[in-house]
Amino acid sequence: MAYGPYYYITDWENEPSQKTPMNRINLLKIENGIKEVDNRIVQIDANKADKSTINTLADDAQKVIDLTRFVYSVDSTATVAMQIQGRTITARIVDGSVTMNKLDAAIQTEFRQYMLDAQSARDAALQYQTFAKRYALGDQEFPGSETDNAKYYYEQVKADAETSSQNALAAAESSETSMEQAVISTAKASVATAAANKTAADVLITTEKAMAAGASEQVARDKATEAGASRLAADQSANSSTSQCKAF
Structure with missing residues (x-):
């Protein structure tokens, strides 16, 4: 990590000044400063590469060396943001900062x-x-x-559908009326058929009576003819009798 200043000296004043007394607070400050220096020396010593290690790197071996002690600050730009955290230095491209000119x-x-x-x-x-x-x-x-689009055709179809629905309703009502009229006509036809059948029966009876009357008339005519013949014969007989009487 990058070390920054840790210890700041105290501007000691001699007696009789009481601004910088030799007390526990000031003595602990000195102790903490000495301890921080000791810690930093130990850390530097732990990360250094000794001569024996360096001599063995000829066989391509690697040694990690902490370079942060040589780095005290990093600068970020509008495109790249730099950061030091512990012993790690990171660089991050700022969102939206890469322009076309930066590309291959x-x-x-x-x-x-x-x-x-x-x-x-x-x-x-x-x-x-x-x-x-x-x-x-x-x-x-x-x-x-304006008259050649889906909305227009839809409205036309909708209007036609409403008209068809109304026509269907009227047809249904008309059909119902027709059925009622058909029932009435059927009833009337039944009555007419019954009347026709009765009339036919009456005609048959009348015909039979007429035929019977015709037969009676023929009999009467025959009897009248016979009566006429009898009368003629009687007249002839009467005339003959008259003629005979006159002769005597």
């Missing part, structure tokens, strides 16, 4: 290409967004799109 030329070229690609993608996305709005909602930049 090949990486700069690659990044610039990425930027161009990103700009092209952004322009394409904006174009797609414009067309998406045009087809979804319509856009005044596209004449005629």
Whole structure:
């Protein structure tokens, strides 16, 4: 670690001054200063490379040497932050401090290409967004799109669906009325059929009666013909009798 100043001398004053008395506090200050010096000497001695160790490094062996005693301060920049902690010196790149100029030329070229690609993608996305709005909602930049978009067609379909629903309801009501009328018509047809059947039966009876009457009429005609013939024969017989009487 980097050592900083530890001990500061006391400006002793002679008697009769009482500002710097020879007491426990001042004596302990001297003792602590001597002890700190002793600690630092022991630490330096423990970290030093002795001659025998240095002579053995010719075979590529390594010896860790604490260099912090040679370092008293480190400076940070806007790009690199330096720090000393114990015996360790660390450097950290400050977030957001690395600019394009600090990168390798090949990486700069690659990044610039990425930027161009990103700009092209952004322009394409904006174009797609414009067309998406045009087809979804319509856009005044596209004449005629106010009646050629998804929203317009949706509203038309919704209106048609409402009309169809109303027509279906009316058709259902009309169907119900038609069914009622059909029941009534069926009942009337049944009554008419019964009446027709009765009429047919009456016609059959009337026909049978007419046929019977026709037969009776024919019998009457035959009897009248027979009666006429009998009358003619009677007249002829009467005339013959009259003629005979006159002859006598």
